Amino acid sequence: MTFRAVASSTGEPLRVVVVGAGAMGRAWLGVVTASEEVELAGIADLDVAAAQEAAASLDRAELPVGSDAVELAQRTGAQAVINVTVPEAHHPVTTAALTAGLPVLGEKPVAESVSRALSLAAAAEATGELFMVSQSRRWNPQVSALKAMTQQLGAVGTVSTEFFRAPHFGGFRDEMAHPLLVDMAIHPFDSVRFLLGSEPVSAWCQTWNPPWSWYAGDANATAVFEFEGGTRYVYNGSWCSPGAETSWNGVWRVSGEKGTALWDGDTDPVLEAEVGDAAEASTAYDGIAGALQVFVQALRSGETPSGEVHENVMSLAMVEAAVQSAGAGRAVRLDDVLERAYDEALQAEQREDVRAALTGWSSVRAALAGVR
Numbered sequence: 001m002t003f004r005a006v007a008s009s010t011g012e013p014l015r016v017v018v019v020g021a022g023a024m025g026r027a028w029l030g031v032v033t034a035s036e037e038v039e040l041a042g043i044a045d046l047d048v049a050a051a052q053e054a055a056a057s058l059d060r061a062e063l064p065v066g067s068d069a070v071e072l073a074q075r076t077g078a079q080a081v082i083n084v085t086v087p088e089a090h091h092p093v094t095t096a097a098l099t100a101g102l103p104v105l106g107e108k109p110v111a112e113s114v115s116r117a118l119s120l121a122a123a124a125e126a127t128g129e130l131f132m133v134s135q136s137r138r139w140n141p142q143v144s145a146l147k148a149m150t151q152q153l154g155a156v157g158t159v160s161t162e163f164f165r166a167p168h169f170g171g172f173r174d175e176m177a178h179p180l181l182v183d184m185a186i187h188p189f190d191s192v193r194f195l196l197g198s199e200p201v202s203a204w205c206q207t208w209n210p211p212w213s214w215y216a217g218d219a220n221a222t223a224v225f226e227f228e229g230g231t232r233y234v235y236n237g238s239w240c241s242p243g244a245e246t247s248w249n250g251v252w253r254v255s256g257e258k259g260t261a262l263w264d265g266d267t268d269p270v271l272e273a274e275v276g277d278a279a280e281a282s283t284a285y286d287g288i289a290g291a292l293q294v295f296v297q298a299l300r301s302g303e304t305p306s307g308e309v310h311e312n313v314m315s316l317a318m319v320e321a322a323v324q325s326a327g328a329g330r331a332v333r334l335d336d337v338l339e340r341a342y343d344e345a346l347q348a349e350q351r352e353d354v355r356a357a358l359t360g361w362s363s364v365r366a367a368l369a370g371v372r
């Protein structure tokens, strides 16, 4: 999609407000203050004391703070917003920023539901501002290396991820209906779309909660996704599995016509294939610092970045399809998830310009793929 570029003829850094001064907000503040490409203009949080504490922790107690990201950005002359609020606040905070003429770099998930995510994609169109989702694994150099290997395997039959860990978080994850699928699995789901360069067609998922689980919701999930072209992606995970824990990225296998690529999630992936050595993986970016660099470059150049909202929505749709499949006890088509979310988005939309953008879509798939 085309969006308004923010040129810098003088090479001055982009002035940003970070909104959300929680655990992940602090990680972003570290990255923002270490970057030469951006300058921290202020910190916003509904809890202004939390914003003040975050500023003090950077030895910047004089930094402007506030409860509202747009008001703070306008007061400080900021040019963009980094949204690290809780998922339920992603839609209102990002919509307000885009409407005020501020591009947004937002934490995953794009929103708390696919319907709200579609509204955000339409809001980006209506305002002509860039909204990029930071899905941190996209900028993991080992994932890029695995993608380069995958491209050498010919047709791919199966991709699998095994994820088995036993974290005791306390807090909201312990109370959610689907903590593993909703809070964690979006990372590998986004990664498999990136690896294959294709989109999911259907999901078949079972979730359950082992008797010893310390979560209220289902901590175990096994899902099979069919992708365009017939590749199956198998996700097998648990968040209450003590012993022999996998890495936080899980353990990956890509099984193709000409061989297999393996990744333990922590060290460089390995290729066992007729084709010999993998091509050099190319990514100059790493983690959320990489996402920030890509965001600034996109704003300077006007070129659409990986993670632009339209392109990101299908990762959340995989989560929603898996949850719906587990509830229904049958396979669920991604197109049905999208159509249902689209109807909900139209019904719930408060803004006329966003509704007009949504109404102009010929189909949700086409709109997300950038085709009108």
Ligand SMILES: NC(=O)c1ccc[n+]([C@@H]2O[C@H](COP(=O)([O-])OP(=O)(O)OC[C@H]3O[C@@H](n4cnc5c(N)ncnc54)[C@H](O)[C@@H]3O)[C@@H](O)[C@H]2O)c1
Pocket: 019, 020, 021, 022, 023, 024, 025, 044, 045, 046, 047, 050, 067, 084, 085, 086, 087, 089, 093, 107, 108, 109, 135, 136
């Ligand atoms: N990429 C990753 O690996 C990763 C890891 C952890 C969290 N996250 C994501 O980061 C986001 C934040 O997670 P967290 O763990 O920091 O949460 P958190 O609860 O620690 O912090 C969220 C902060 O947002 C503030 N907030 C809520 N609504 C707001 C609003 N409308 N306006 C301004 N401030 C508001 C809260 O007061 C709180 O201080 C979530 O989307 C989460 O999924 C990503």
